[in-house]
Amino acid sequence: xxxxxxxxxxxxVHNEERRIVRCLASLPLGAEGVAVHVVVNGxxxxxxxxxxxxxxxxxxxxxxGGKSRSWNRIMLDTPAVDASTAxxxxxxxxxxxxxxxxxxxxxxxxxx
Numbered sequence: 784x785x786x787x788x789x790x791x792x793x794x795x796v797h798n799e800e801r802r803i804v805r806c807l808a809s810l811p812l813g814a815e816g817v818a819v820h821v822v823v824n825g826x827x828x829x830x831x832x833x834x835x836x837x838x839x840x841x842x843x844x845x846x847x848g849g850k851s852r853s854w855n856r857i858m859l860d861t862p863a864v865d866a867s868t869a870x871x872x873x874x875x876x877x878x879x880x881x882x883x884x885x886x887x888x889x890x891x892x893x894x895x
Contacts, residue, residue: 789868790888793857794821795850796875800828807837809878817884818868820861821875824853830875 792810796803803821811817820841821834825848834842843857854872869891871884 789816789818790871790884791818791820791868792871792873792884793854794819794834794873794875795853796821796823796826796830796834797848797850798826798828799830799875800833802876803830803833805878806873806875807834807840809881810873811884812837813839814884820857822853822857824848824850 794803794806794810799806807819807821810819812819818841819837819839820843821831823831823834823842823844825846826844831842831844834840843853843861845853845856847853858870869888871887873879
């Protein structure tokens with residue numbers, strides 16, 4: 784990855800059992816400088832279990848629902864998340880286009 788030193792992709796999920804595989808498969812898992820955190824909030828589906836099957840993905844499984852609560856918790860209360868990192872928020876049923884994270888890193892770092 785060019786540009787920024789670190790990017791954390793935060794995937795907020797609630798009962799995304801049917802879509803989480805496609806979402807995670809679209810992310811640059813294992814790329815240098817990229818950390819992926821799946822934040823499961825109040826899910827009753829197998830979402831966390833499925834996410835744990837992806838190497839290099841940190842899974843945070845909290846029983847309380849709510850995206851804003853989960854966002855605050857991952858950003859403010861989780862030592863694994865570094866405040867000096869650039870963050871990309873992804874919904875658990877979304878997919879990223881290949882190269883999107885590198886392009887974002889280039890723009891944020893001012894690279895042409």
